[in-house]
Amino acid sequence: MAATSRRTYLFLIAFFSLIGMCYTPIGLNYGYPDVNAVGSLIYTNGNETAEYISGLSVFTYLTAIAILVLMIFALKVNITLSGKSKKGLLALFFISAFWSPAKGYIKSGFEDCSELFDTSLPEVRFFSDAYQSYQKVMSENNRFAQIIKYRDDWQPVVKEGKYDTYIMVIGESVRKDFMSAYGFPTKNTPWLDNANATVLTHYISAAPSTQLSLTNSLAMREANELHLNNSIVSLAKKAGFETYWLSNQGMKGGFDSPVALIGQQANHYTFLKEGSSDDRSYLPDENLLPYIRKALVKDGQKKKLIVIHLMGSHPQPCARTDGKYGSYFHSQNIACYLQSIQNTDSLLADIEAIANKNQLHWAMLYFADHGLSFVDKNTERENLTHNDSHKQNYQVPLIITGYDYSTENAIENADQSKAGKHIIDAQRSGLHLLPMLATWLGIEEPRLISACDWFSNQACQNQHTVISFSNEYQDFNHLKDDSINFH
Structure with missing residues (x-):
């Protein structure tokens, strides 16, 4: 069990760190993955992506490097906690992260399960925002593709x-x-x-x-x-x-x-x-x-x-x-x-x-x-x-x-x-x-x-x-x- 927990810990640290490094160039300039950020990624081809990356500020590169260094440090740190301490920290994490989303889900009459992802926890919010923004961009594009087929009604x-x-x-x-x-x-x-x-x-x-x-x-x-x-x-x-x-x-x-x-x-x-x-x-x-x-x-x-x-x-x-x-x-x-x-x-x-x-x-x-x-x-x-x-x-x-x-x-x-x-x-x-x-x-x-x-x-x-x-x-x-x- 300890070995499994250790592997899970290492995987999560590496996963979120690498995601953070990759998103740093966009996040520092555009913020969280909103409709514009996701739309820009979809509309941009490979050449324009390379050009964008090459024009980033030194601060952006230093931030990405800092994330990499902290990831390596976190992977090497070995802290031993008692079973009771682990359970206590895990409970505190889930209560603080999902108390508000759970309340929203209950208020919706247990019908809107998307409320469960409406948390300010960065690790969850990032993927939730990215997914919702992607859905909005695709929905808009489908709407545009349909509406462009309509005849204009100019006079x-x-x-x-x-x-x-x-x-x-x-x-x-x-x-x-x-x-x-x-x-x-x-x-x-x-x-x-x-x-x-x-x-x-x-x-x-x-x-x-x-x-x-x-x-x-x-x-x-x-x-x-x-x-x-x-x-x-x-x-x-x-x-x-x-x-x-x-x-x-x-x-x-x-x-x-x-x-x-x-x-x-x-x-x-x-x-x-x-x-x-x-x-x-x-x-x-x-x-x-x-x-x-x-x-x-x-x-x-x-x-x-x-x-x-x-x-x-x-x-x-x-x-x-x-x-x-x-x-x-x-x-x-x-x-x-x-x-x-x-x-x-x-x-x-x-x-x-x-x-x-x-x-x-x-x-x-x-x-x-x-x-x-x-x-x-x-x-x-x-x-x-x-x-x-x-x-x-x-x-x-x-x-x-x-x-x-x-x-x-x-x-x-x-x-x-x-x-x-x-x-x-x-x-x-x-x-x-x-x-x-x-x-x-x-x-x-x-x-x-x-x-x-x-x-x-x-x-x-x-x-x-x-x-x-x-x-x-x-x-x-x-x-x-x-x-x-x-x-």
Whole structure:
């Protein structure tokens, strides 16, 4: 019996320690295994996992090592207890761990056995939370997979407009404070710096991760539920636009992500990372150019909406630039991050050149899905990663330009202007982006009528709310600051 107890003890120590070591990289950044953490694991492929791990802070690695050392120490410790002491400790453990769950089970009339797992005991709660979160993610995905099959119920009215081609470029993981277009001293956005455009200086993303942000920005939310069938793509399609979704992000992991499902609503869609057939570390966004050129060919009388979803500045940044960068700032990782933003700027310039060459009456909107937070700040290992506790996780660019933008019409009715820019300083939230996109496309829809004039400096209501990793609303204004250290 003593030998069996000893083996059980050793197994449990090793089991929970190894689980703790493996979950440390996620737990320290995302917290307990909630829906976002589990969803991120499901949607992330092997390459992105490796990139994520390589960008972790030293503290994360030290924590994992500490768990390993404590595990070895615990395995070697040999404490002899009397039989009575063992029984007493075991009873104390079960009473403290399961007193509250047992009460809940009794109150449920012995019907809800899940109450027995509703304990704050970490070893039980971890698996309970992970299982419940997995069930929620799978349930949501099944719901999304079903609802995406439903016909949209948009009722669009298209107004006469001066544009025949609308280009929406979605950047990835871009903090606006790292762009020279928003004041960063290194000139890494030369095209945006010089473009006549409308610039929103206080736009905040809906959420701090791609799936949460884009689904809540590009699809209709009613009664606190997302309806992916009613997306910006299906709206434009219903309004008679020829629609395109060109993506440098994946379509299939274990199953299609919600954003990929929105993309597949388009008349024409391309995913460079479809499945794992083309899943390489370095797949630059410029590989989308042949598909962009094809989409920007002038043909027919239909208006077009072309959505271009970039890999952009996704961690790890040096994987985005093949380790190359122009100017050094703080660390190699940050230098690569600056270069990745410049690469996106170059791609925007290429898109403009193609559209002009084809003599299109085009308009282009560029924004990013979310920002990032510093790790190992003010060290030579300084890097950026996902987080939801800082303002910079949500502060992203949003810029609109077009073939007919000039200094005159860019600053028309603007309160502030500079170098052909119409500057909008009023705060705007990505949770209310869909009505603005409809207005931009010249589409009227009864459910998308908004009292907020996005294209003015009007102070609008409810523009400070964002979504956290746990898919809960939080006040952006109450978040901590994670600004760049220029000293």
